[in-house]
Amino acid sequence: xxxxxxxxxxxxxxxxxxxxLALEDIERWCSQLSDxxxxxxxxxxxxxxxxxxxxIGSADRLLSYAEGQQISPAQLExxxxxxxxxxxxxxxxxxxxxxxxxxxxxxxAFTVEQYAEPRGIGRKQLPxxxxxxxxxxxxxxxxxxxxxxxxxxxxxxxx
Numbered sequence: 001x002x003x004x005x006x007x008x009x010x011x012x013x014x015x016x017x018x019x020x021l022a023l024e025d026i027e028r029w030c031s032q033l034s035d036x037x038x039x040x041x042x043x044x045x046x047x048x049x050x051x052x053x054x055x056i057g058s059a060d061r062l063l064s065y066a067e068g069q070q071i072s073p074a075q076l077e078x079x080x081x082x083x084x085x086x087x088x089x090x091x092x093x094x095x096x097x098x099x100x101x102x103x104x105x106x107x108x109a110f111t112v113e114q115y116a117e118p119r120g121i122g123r124k125q126l127p128x129x130x131x132x133x134x135x136x137x138x139x140x141x142x143x144x145x146x147x148x149x150x151x152x153x154x155x156x157x158x159x
Contacts, residue, residue: 008108011115011134015107018138019059019100022145026052026096029152035088037155048155049087051148056099057082058144059137063106065121066133107134 002020005013030038030048038049046054057078061071071079115131128136 009112009115011112011131012107012110015134015138016104018141019104019107022055022141023097023100025145026055026148027093029149030089031093033089033152033156037152038087038089038092040151040155042151042154045151045154046147048148048151049092050083051144051151052092052096053078053082053084053087055141055144055148056096058140059103060099062121062133062137062140063103065119065128066110066130066137067106068117068119103137107137110134 002017005016008016030052033048039047041047057075061075061079064071064075110130115129115134117130119128119130119133120126121128121133
């Protein structure tokens, strides 16, 4: 509803706007957190750092499936390390910016004609389509942005 990115299809536009909003929201709510707050797990919640790393990793994996690929060894390694609690704020935010910029290029590469193409997810090859995966990338990204913001508010005592 930003009225921007009109040069791409509505499905791509939704994903690209989700990426824009994700970065804006994470920067707004997390850029003032200390590294300790970023990695804190209050009440057993996943840390803000985990949520950001998961946004980076899950979008990469989902886009790979949409592109008709399987998960690479490097992506599996990233998945294993999403719980790593040694991220600094600056590293994490820089990694998010770079990843979302790269993913936006990947999203723009799809054509409307590809949307109905079947795709499989994971080892079980759960059935979906390119459009289904693109919509899921946007939804999944924003879900974890919300979780990151909630945890950021808890660790910084902001309501």
